[in-house]
Amino acid sequence: MDYKNMKFKICNGCDRGLCRAACGRQNKQLNTYDWLADVPGNTQSTDLVEVQFKNTRKGYYHNVNNLDLHKGDIVAVEANPGHDIGVVTLTGRLVKLQIKKANLKSADDIKRIYRIAKQVDMDKYHEAKSREHGTMIQSRQIAKDLNLQMKIGDVEYQGDGNKAIFYYIADERVDFRQLIKVLADTFHVRIEMKQIGARQEAGRIGGTGPCGRELCCATWMKNFVSVSTNAARFQDISLNPQKLAGMCAKLKCCLNYEVDDYVEANKKLPSKEVILQTQDSDYYLFKTDILAGICTYSTDKNLAVNLEEITAKRAHEIIDMNKRGEKPLSLLEDGKEKEPKKPVDLLANADISRFDKSKKKKKKKQPKAPKTQDNANTSPVSHAQEGAKESNPTQAARQEGQVNRQKRGGQPNQNAPTGQRPGASKNNNRRRNNNTPRDNNRNGKATESKPAPQKPTPQKSTEA
Numbered sequence: 001m002d003y004k005n006m007k008f009k010i011c012n013g014c015d016r017g018l019c020r021a022a023c024g025r026q027n028k029q030l031n032t033y034d035w036l037a038d039v040p041g042n043t044q045s046t047d048l049v050e051v052q053f054k055n056t057r058k059g060y061y062h063n064v065n066n067l068d069l070h071k072g073d074i075v076a077v078e079a080n081p082g083h084d085i086g087v088v089t090l091t092g093r094l095v096k097l098q099i100k101k102a103n104l105k106s107a108d109d110i111k112r113i114y115r116i117a118k119q120v121d122m123d124k125y126h127e128a129k130s131r132e133h134g135t136m137i138q139s140r141q142i143a144k145d146l147n148l149q150m151k152i153g154d155v156e157y158q159g160d161g162n163k164a165i166f167y168y169i170a171d172e173r174v175d176f177r178q179l180i181k182v183l184a185d186t187f188h189v190r191i192e193m194k195q196i197g198a199r200q201e202a203g204r205i206g207g208t209g210p211c212g213r214e215l216c217c218a219t220w221m222k223n224f225v226s227v228s229t230n231a232a233r234f235q236d237i238s239l240n241p242q243k244l245a246g247m248c249a250k251l252k253c254c255l256n257y258e259v260d261d262y263v264e265a266n267k268k269l270p271s272k273e274v275i276l277q278t279q280d281s282d283y284y285l286f287k288t289d290i291l292a293g294i295c296t297y298s299t300d301k302n303l304a305v306n307l308e309e310i311t312a313k314r315a316h317e318i319i320d321m322n323k324r325g326e327k328p329l330s331l332l333e334d335g336k337e338k339e340p341k342k343p344v345d346l347l348a349n350a351d352i353s354r355f356d357k358s359k360k361k362k363k364k365k366q367p368k369a370p371k372t373q374d375n376a377n378t379s380p381v382s383h384a385q386e387g388a389k390e391s392n393p394t395q396a397a398r399q400e401g402q403v404n405r406q407k408r409g410g411q412p413n414q415n416a417p418t419g420q421r422p423g424a425s426k427n428n429n430r431r432r433n434n435n436t437p438r439d440n441n442r443n444g445k446a447t448e449s450k451p452a453p454q455k456p457t458p459q460k461s462t463e464a
Contacts, residue, residue: 029056029203029218032090032098034071042092043069049113050090050098051077054156055204056218059086060099062112069113076121076159078111081190085117085125085159101222121159128161135187139166142182150174153201163190169201199224202248209247216253227251231259234266236290265290270315277322279329283308297331 030052036042047063061077063069073088090098104110117125136155143150150170157164164187168174180191196204203217217224232244232255246252269288276283276297283297286304295315299306308331318328 029206030058030220030222032094034090034092034094036092036094037071039092045093046095048095048099048110049075049088050095051075051086051113052089053084053086055154055206056200057156058089058102060095060102060104060110062110064112065115067113067116069116074117074122076114076117078114079158079160079163082158082160082162083114083121085121124161125159128157128159131161132157135164138186139183142186143168143179146179146182148174148176148179150176153196154204157189161189163192165192165194167194167196167201167204169196169198197224198248198250199253202246207247209252211254215247217248221253224253225256227253227255231255234259234262236262236288262290265293268293269312270295270319274319276315276318276331277327278318278331279327281306283331 032050047066049061049063049069050058051061052058059077067075069075069088069091071088071091074085075088076083076085078084099110132155135157136152139152139155143152149172150168152166152168154167155164156167164183166183168176176193180193183191199217202215203221206218207215209215227250229239229244229251231251232239235255235258237244237255244251244255269290270285272285274285281299283299284301286296286298286307288295293312294309295312297308297310297315298304310331314331318331321328
């Protein structure tokens with residue numbers, strides 16, 4: 001099957017194991033879970049429809065023509081001027097709740113839906129979308145030539161191509177009247193400028209956070225709440241700017257998710273300034289596990305010395321006892337005295353004399369036994385050779401080889417020195433008896449001609 005040329009429709013079927021009509025993020029951001037999708041008569045309860053455009057831009061419209069709209073349908077809606085193309089993301093009763101979140105001030109902001117998009121509308125839509133990236137790059141160069149302290153982060157063309165929205169970021173107020181004139185003369189469209197923040201820019205562009213998931217601002221977050229460093233302090237997080245900053249270079253929005261639980265858990269813990277007094281010594285709060293409710297105390301105010309872990313309940317009990325003038329034996333809950341730590345003797349289980357033991361002496365090599373040869377009828381290996389085998393197996397192997405050669409080639413030379421190959425003296429005598437002529441070279445060096453090689457006479461081997 002050719003998977004490369006297949007046209008996959010993202011809006012059809014189930015996405016992430018969820019029904020297409022009810023939920024599923026599909027290919028749009030800021031998706032809303034429609035938990036009333038299966039309720040009969042949900043779509044007939046209101047004619048309001050939520051339509052989403054590029055990235056995080058959404059709009060709300062009246063279905064005045066009573067079209068049978070479902071989630072994922074592409075529709076043509078009213079715009080100023082002309083019309084725009086968007087995707088239906090929500091229908092039914094939940095749209096009214098979404099309008100309250102959007103803070104629409106008047107009903108005039110709610111326009112109407114014209115029709116379901118036709119092929120002609122889609123052709124104009126794709127043509128306009130193909131111009132967005134080039135327009136953004138060119139507009140950035142124009143803003144730079146005009147010395148404007150602003151950054152154009154995104155450009156969105158209207159569905160019919162008659163209007164373009166420029167999203168920009170600026171730290172200060174910018175006079176872009178001259179910029180609008182230049183952009184209108186360059187691109188021949190109606191220009192609309194919208195200022196966004198760093199968080200909105202990260203939501204429009206999208207990305208993956210340090211947690212490994214998609215950015216919250218690009219998936220479900222619609223309203224941005226201010227985040228302060230107090231949220232990190234309540235959760236006992238180190239104030240490291242690189243760890244606390246998100247993709248937008250601002251404090252992470254997720255710092256506010258669990259801060260309320262940490263604030264409630266902190267109320268049950270004892271104060272850091274309270275000193276627990278026992279008969280052993282005074283203890284200072286060293287660290288706390290906020291959610292587990294466990295406190296770690298140290299006998300030194302600034303160092304980790306004699307650390308003891310107790311629960312927050314036990315810490316409050318000791319505080320109440322100190323207020324009454326009583327001192328417990330220790331921080332233990334049963335009130336028992338703490339057992340003193342015994343010093344550990346490293347030599348308790350060690351052998352002190354292990355280094356005094358004499359090392360094993362290496363066996364000295366025994367002297368080589370003289371080679372003796374008996375008659376052919378005698379055994380090839382004598383008692384002396386058997387002893388040599390045990391002391392030096394290499395020498396014994398050599399002697400066995402010599403005996404075997406004697407069996408094949410005859411008796412050895414008795415006058416030959418020990419360890420000399422049998423027959424070596426005969427060859428030397430042959431070389432001495434050969435009277436070969438010697439010639440004198442021009443350089444005066446004597447050369448000796450080598451005798452012709454003689455074929456060895458085969459001999460019959462005798463066995464003992």
